[in-house]
């Protein structure tokens with residue numbers, strides 16, 4: 204779990220230093236005060252990933268020096284990342300520089316992020332569902348993140364070549380071999396994850412809905428069973444459309460509720476419930492496979508949930524796990540039985556103090 208967090212020039216914070224108890228913290232404040240930014244800083248420090256943006260430049264404080272730093276004690280180790288416009292990112296654990304993302308992440312902890320935007324998991328494009336699987340995949344399988352970035356680089360290069368009017372078939376073939384090599388780990392891990400997530404999501408869906416509902420998750424690799432053959436068969440189409448059309452960057456995770464497509468048929472309430480169930484399932488799967496409770500970063504969802512669903516989520520969140528919860532008001536928490544083992548923090552205009 205995370206015991207402390209310090210940031211410099213990150214989002215609206217010029218500086219911030221927090222110590223958080225084992226149970227976690229509830230961060231309260233009006234809109235636009237910096238609550239989500241605190242959770243985002245934790246996510247970056249632990250997973251080198253922000254659920255809000257891929258562009259580090261947007262995270263450096265606008266009136267700051269053009270870079271930012273985040274540090275803290277997480278799972279007994281002192282972690283530190285820095286980003287600067289000129290030099291990019293560097294990171295260290297217990298004072299020792301780590302040479303690569305993979306190296307830094309190898310002994311990092313586990314996270315689950317829950318936010319209102321999770322509804323997009325059910326309603327949004329396939330990209331959102333792939334990101335969900337990738338975030339879990341990189342915590343589940345050590346080589347996943349590296350395979351994903353190799354794969355993405357190869358697709359990007361192939362796309363550039365496909366746009367060239369000259370014949371670049373030989374180079375395309377060499378990038379396809381990189382794609383094939385990295386795709387294997389991605390598709391195998393995604394298939395394994397979906398098989399593990401399905402029963403857990405079904406169980407949580409029932410808990411939150413208050414009645415059993417059938418949940419089916421189906422992983423559909425865009426390259427089918429044989430990606431090499433699919434690439435071969437797509438060759439003419441790809442040349443015409445000048446874009447790489449098959450492979451894990453086009454995979455889908457199909458979701459059905461009570462036998463019907465969840466995006467087209469489920470009610471908004473059912474879709475919200477399914478999105479929560481998917482995130483709870485993520486926590487369960489990670490905890491079981493890695494033997495460690497993830498830290499839960501829960502951004503502003505409780506104030507928005509109806510009482511029944513809120514109580515159900517609070518009931519099924521693992522008691523012993525650390526939770527970082529943001530909220531604009533605390534009325535719901537009083538009704539739900541108070542702070543428990545969590546500390547209360549007040550966030551206001553880029554400052555945060557224990558309240």
Ligand SMILES: Nc1ncnc2c1ncn2[C@@H]1O[C@H](COP(=O)(O)OP(=O)(O)OP(=O)(O)O)[C@@H](O)[C@H]1O
Nearest residue numbers: 214215234235236237238239240261262263264265
């Ligand atoms: N790079 C940046 N530099 C300075 N300020 C920023 C930067 N990025 C975002 N902000 C500002 O930081 C403030 C806090 O944003 P944040 O999303 O953390 O607020 P919040 O308290 O979670 O709000 P809400 O309750 O509305 O979700 C916002 O006013 C936002 O515009």
